[in-house]
Amino acid sequence: MGGNTVLVAGANDETSSGYEAEEACSWPARLLFLFHEDLRNACGRYPRTSLLQRVLTHRFLRQRSTRDIAALPPSFRCSQTRTELTEALSASHGRLVHALCSFERRRLWQVALVAVFAAVLSVVEASLLIELLRFVTQTRGDLAVSSLVLRVGALQVVLVAVVVAKGHVVWLSAKTTTRMTTALQSLVMQRLMTGACSDLVIQPQQLQQDEDAGVEVVPALQQLRGLFRHIDTVVHTLGCQSRGFLVLTKLTGICVLLEIQVSAGSGAASVTCCGLGVLAFNFARRWVTWKRRPWDAAYTQMIHTLHEYLNDVLPVQLYAWEGKLRARVLEARQRAAEARASQLVTQIAVVSGSWGAQWLSVGVVLVVLQLCNVELSVFVVLAVLLTVGRHFREVWDDLAPVWRCKDSVAALERFLLSLPSLDPAAPVKGDKVPRATGVPLSRQHHLLVNASLSLKMGELIMVHGKAGVGKSLLLRALVNQHQATTSSGSERTTNATVAFCEQQPWLQHASIRENIVFGELFDARKYRCVLEACALFPDLEMLPAGDQTLVHPRGANLSGGQRARVALARACYANAELHVLDSTLDSVDPIVRHEVFAKCLSHLLVHKTVVLATHDPELISSACADVCVHVKDSDIIVRRTKRVAMSSSTSKNMAEKVDELGGAIGFCGWIIASSVMLFVAIKATGVAVTSYLDALFFELTRALTTAPVAFFERLDVNALVSNLWIDLKATDWSWHYFVDYIASSAGVVAATTIFWTWISGPYVLLWLLPLAAECAFLTSDPIGIDIYASKSRVLAMLEHAFEEVASGLTVVHAFGPACQRRFLQHIEAVINLLNAQSLVMRPQNCYMIMRFAFLRAGFLFIYGWLVLECEDAAARGLALVCAIYLPTDLLAMGTGVVNLRVFLLQTHRLRRVVNQATDARQLVPVPTMSTPASWPRSGAVQFDHVWFTYPSSSSTSKHPRNVLRNVSFTVDSGEKIGVVGRTGSGKSSLAMALFRIHELTHGRVLVDGIDVRSLAPHDLRSRLRVIPQAPVFYRCSVRSYLDPVDDFEDEQLWRVLRHTGLASTLILNLAAPLADNGSNWSAGERQLLSLSRALLTPSRVLVLDEAFAALDQARDDTVLELIEHAFARSTVFLITHRMDQVLAFDRVMVMHDGEVAEMGRVDELLRDPDSKFFELLETSPLIHASWVPTTPSTMPATITP
Secondary structure, eight states: TTGGGGGGGGGGGGTOOSHHHHHOOOOOHHHHGGGHHHHHHHOOOOOOOHHHHHHHHHHHOOOHHHHHHHOOOGSSSSHHHHHHHHHHHHHHHTTHHHHHHHHHHHHHHHHHHHHHHHHHHHHHHHHHHHHHHHHHHOSSSOOHHHHHHHHHHHHHHHHHHHHHHHHHHHHHHHHHHHHHHHHHHHHHHHHSSSGGGHHHHOOOOOOOOOSSOOOOOOHHHHHHHHHHHHHHHHHHHHHHHHHHHHHHHHHHHHHHHHHHOTTTTTTHHHHHHHHHHHHHHHHHHHHHHHHHHHHHHHHHHHHHHHHHHHHHHHHHHTTTHHHHHHHHHHHHHHHHHHHHHHHHHHHHHHHHHHHHHHHHHHHHHHHHHHHTTOOHHHHHHHIIIIIIIHHHHHHHHHHTTHHHHHHHHHHHHHHSSSSSSOOTTSSOOSSOOOOEEEEEEEEESSEEEEEEOOOOOOOOOEEEOOOSSSSHHHHHHHHTSSSSOOTTTEEEEEOEEEEOOOOOOOSSSSBBHHHHHHHHHOOOHHHHHHHHHEEEEEEEEHSSSGGGGGGGGGGGTTTHHHHHHHHHHHHHHHHHHOEEESSSSGSSSSHHHHHIIIIIIIIITTSSEEEEOOOHHHHHHOOSSSSHHHHHHHTTEEEEOOOOSGGGGGGHHHHHHHHTTOOOOOOOOOHHHHHHHHHHHHHHHHHHHHHHHHHHHHHHHHHHHHHOHHHHTTTTTHHHHHHHHHHHHHHHHHHHHHHHHHHHHHHHHHHHHHHHHHHHTTTTHHHHHHHHHHHHHHHHHHHHHHHHHHHHHOOOOHHHHHHHHTTTTHHHHHHHHHHHHHHHHHHHHHHHHHHHHHHHHHHHHHHHHHHHHHHHHHHHHHHHHHSSSOOHHHHHHHHHHHHHHHHHHHHHHHHHHHHHHHHHHHHHHHHHHHHHHHHHHTTTTOSSOOTTHHHHHHEEEEEEEEEOOOOOOTOSSSSOOEEEEEEEEEEEETEEEEEESSSSSSHHHHHHHHSSSOOSEEEEETTEEEEEEGGHHHHHHHHHEEOOOSSSSSEHHHHHHOTTOSSHHHHHHHHHHHTTTTHTTTSSSOEEEOOOGGGGHHHHHHHHHHHHHHSSOSSSEEEETTTTTTSHHHHHHHHHHHHHHHHTTTTEEESSSGGGGTTTSSEEEEEEETTTEEOOOHHHTTTTTTSHHHHHHTTTTHEEEEEEEOOOOOOOOOOOO
C-alpha cells in the first residue's frame, strides 16, 4: 500500500471540485456531451482537432479541465455512497434490490422520464420514416425537391434528438450504476476490514475432513473477487433494466404505430413474436451460461497456478517444481481451450438463432399481413423490417441479465446481513483488560475446550505447547480473530488496543520504514529506540538502501530472522496496550533472541501486556514471564510466576524514553455470396489469431517458469500477476468480438458504397470521401486508447491492493480500527480512481455516438442528391435504408478498431514479459555437461573460495555487498553438518549458492567432484533436497502434495506420515485438504509434512534451512532422531539458530559476516572459550550449563538509542 498511495491521491482529494465539469458547462455542451472534449485540449500529446471540432468547441461551449472531469464529487465517492446505502439497507430491512432502488430513486426516475421521451421520439422517428418511405416508393417520376427536403430534414432532426435522448439514458444509467457499484464495493470492503467478517475469511483449522460434508478453505482474495463479481452482475442487471425500459416503451409505441398506419394485426403479431423470442432467448442465454462454467473454472485454475508460482518462485525453484507447475498450467489451458471451443459453438448457435428469430418475427408479421389481405408493397416490407427487426435483439440483450441476477443478489444479501454493522471509525472503549473466558475454540473438532484466561495490564504471558495443539488459535482468540463457540454464560472480551505479529510474518510491498511505522506518525526518537530494541541497526547497514530498502513481495529479499524482527518492530512501534507475538523469536539466532528479549520485551514493552507463543525451552523455563500458559490436551494450564527482569539497570531508562512517544443487412444474391466469403475470412482469421495466442501463452508460461529468481526480484510480482490476469483474459476471450465487428461492418460499408455507385455513378465517391475522413479521424483518436489503457492500469492497481490486504488481513484486523480505516481508505481511493475513469469513458462513448449522429446528416444529404434522378422506387427505398443505418455500421467498425488496438496493446505487454524473461534466462550459463544418472553418488560437497551476492533491485546500489566471502570447506560423504551463526551471517546463502539460485561471483561449488555450474539448474535442484523454513503449499490434497505424479502407493505415504507423527495426530484421510499456503495447518505441521515428502524421495544431499523452527522441544528431538536414521548415508546440512539441534552432529560450522569463522567438532570448539561457537552456546543457558562452565553474561548493560 505504501508504494502506491501517491498514485491514487488525486482520486480522493476532498478539496477538488470533482466531476462538476458537466454542471459548470453551458447547456448546449451538456446536451451534446461536449464537456468531454476538453480531454484532448488538456492532453498536450493530442493537440490535433478537426474542423467539426473547432466549430463545436466555440467559446460559448467552453469546457473545464481534465482534472475536474477525472475527479469524483463527494456524491460518487466511497465514503458517502457507503453511508447512504447502509441507511437504505436498514430502511428496507435487508432487501438489497429494494435498497438499491431507494438509494438511487431520483436518478432512476430521471432515467425513466428520459427513456419515455426517447421512446416518444422513436415513435415519431418511425412515423416520419414510414412517411418518407411512402413518399419515395409510391411517387412516380421525379420527386418534388421541397417535399423531399422537408421530410429528410424533419427525419434528421428527430434522429439526432433520439440519439441525444438515448445517450442521456446511457449517461444517467452510468451514473446510477457507478454509485451503486461504489457503494456496494465500499460496503463489502468495510465489512472485510473489520473483525466482524474474520470468520468468513480465516477458516478454522481442521483436524480431519469429512468425505460427505467437508468445509473448503477459501482464501480471502478469492472470496473478495467472488463478491465483486456478484456486485457487477447485480449492478449491470439494474443498469440494463433502465435501457430495457427504454426499448420496451419504444417497441410498444412502434407496434401501436404499425397497428394504426400499416394494418390491423401487425402490431399484435410483432408483440407476440417478441414475447416468444424473449422466452427463447432466456433459455438460450441460460444454456450459454451453463456451457461457460467449465471455461471459467479451468481459466481460474490456470491463472491461480501461475499466481502461486510467481508468489513462491524461490521455494518452487529450490524444489525443481517448475516443470510440474508448467504442466499444470498447460493442462488447465487445454481444458479452458476445449471448454471455450464448446462454449463458442454454443454462443454462435445462440447468436445465429437470435438473428434468425429476428427475421422469423418479421416473416411472421408479413405472413399475418398477407393473411389479412394487405398489399405487401416495398413500403410495407421496409416499414416492418425497420421498425420490428431493428429493436428485437435490444430487448433480448437488456432483459437477459435478469435471470443471472438472482443468485448474486442472494449471495450479497447473505454476506451483508449475516454480519453486524461495525464502523471502523468507532472509538475504542473498555477497561483495557484483555480476557478470554470460557471460550471453546473449534476446528471441525474442538482444539481448546472451555479455555479460560484472564490477563492483567503490564504482564508478560508465555504460551507454549506441542505443535498443532492450538496455541495460535488461543492468540487469535485474544485479538478476536478466530471463531469461538461460546458456551452459555461465558464471555470473550478484548477491549485493549492490539498489535499482532504472526508466526509467518506479513510485510507490505513498501520500504522497511513504512512497514515499521505502519501508518502511525513518524517519530524519529521512538523509531530509533524500536530499531535498537529489535536489533535492526546491523541489518540496515547491510541492506543497499538502509531502511528505505523496498521489501519484495512476501519479504523475499530479507532473511527469515530479518522478516521476523521487522514485523516485531512494527508491533513495538504501534501505540497498543496488548502485544500478541506468535512465535516471533523462534527464527532468530540465540544471541539476537536474547538481545531482543532483554531490550524489547523486558524493557521497551515493560509497561505493556505481552503475550508470546514460543517453543524455546530456555525462555519457557526462565523466570522472565509473569504467566506461563501450557496448551495441552484441549486445555490450558496457567501458572503464575514472579518476573525477573533482564538487564534491569536499563529498564527505567528505556521505559522513560518510550513513555514519551506514541452488427447490418443485405438484400441481393451477390451480397449473400460475399457474406459467405466474409464469414470464411473471419473464421480463418479467428483460427490464425487463436493459434497465435496459444503459442504466445506457451512461450509466456515457458519463459516465466524458466526465468531465474533474479528476474522476479526486479519486478513487482503482484502487479505482474494483476496485469497477466487482465491481459490474458482479454486476449483469450474478447478479441474475436472485435474482429467480427470490424469484418461484418466493413462488409456492409463496402456493399453500401458499391450499391450507391451502381445507382448514381462513381461521382458519389467525391461526396463520401470527406465523411469517410471524419470517420477515420474519430476511430483513430488516440485518447480512447489512452483511456482504456489507463483503466487497465488502475484495475491492476486494485488487484494489487486486494492481494496485499487479503494476504495480511489478520494483521490488519488485529491492529484495530485505525489500521482498518487506513487500508480501507487506500482501497477506496483506488476504487474512486477506477470509477472516475469509468465516468470519463461513458461520455467519450456518448460523444462519439453523438458525432456519428451528425454524420448521418451528411449521408441523408447524399441520399437526397441520389434519389432526385432515380426513377426506381425500390432503389429509392433501399438507398434510404443505407443512408440511415450506414453510420451505425461505421460506428460499430470504429468501436471494433478501437478495441482491437487495445487488444494489440495488451498482446504487446504479454510479449514484452516473454522477451524480458527470455533475456534474463539467457544470462544463466549454458550447461557444459549432462547430469550423470547416478549423481550424486556419495554426497561429498566442497566450497572452493566462493564469493556470492544477491542481485540488487535498488538503483542506489551499483555494487551489491557480498554475502559470502571467500568461503572454503569440504564435507565428506554422509557427514552431518550443523550451520549456526547470527542472523544475516550468511547461513541461508550457503544453500542459495549450492542450489544456484544466483550465480557465484567467484569460486566454485562441487558435489561429488562436479562443478554445479556445469549442470542444468533444474537437474541440479531435482537431485538435491531442501526443506526451507517456510515450505511452499498449494490448494490440493495431502496425497497430491506428497506425491504429485502418483509414483507411490498409499501404504508408502502412510509409512512416512507415521514416521513424522502426522498419521496418529492429524491426518485421518489422504484426501484431507491443504489450503493456499497451507493456512489450515499450523506452521509446525506444515514443516513435518514437508519432511514427510523428503522422506519419500531421499537424496544424498539434504539441506534443512530452519526446517524445524516451529516445533516444540520433544517433537524436535524425535525429528532429529528420524533424520539420523532415514538419512544415515546422506550428507545433511542443518541451518539453525537452536544450538541444541547441532550438538550431536559430526561437525559444526559457525558463520560470521559471510565467512566461515569456525568449523570443527563440538568438543574441539568448546575448548576455546573465546570461540564464536562458545559465545553462541553461552546464550543458551540450559545447554550451556550442562556442557561448559558458567561464565559471566556478556549482554550489554545499557541501551543507547
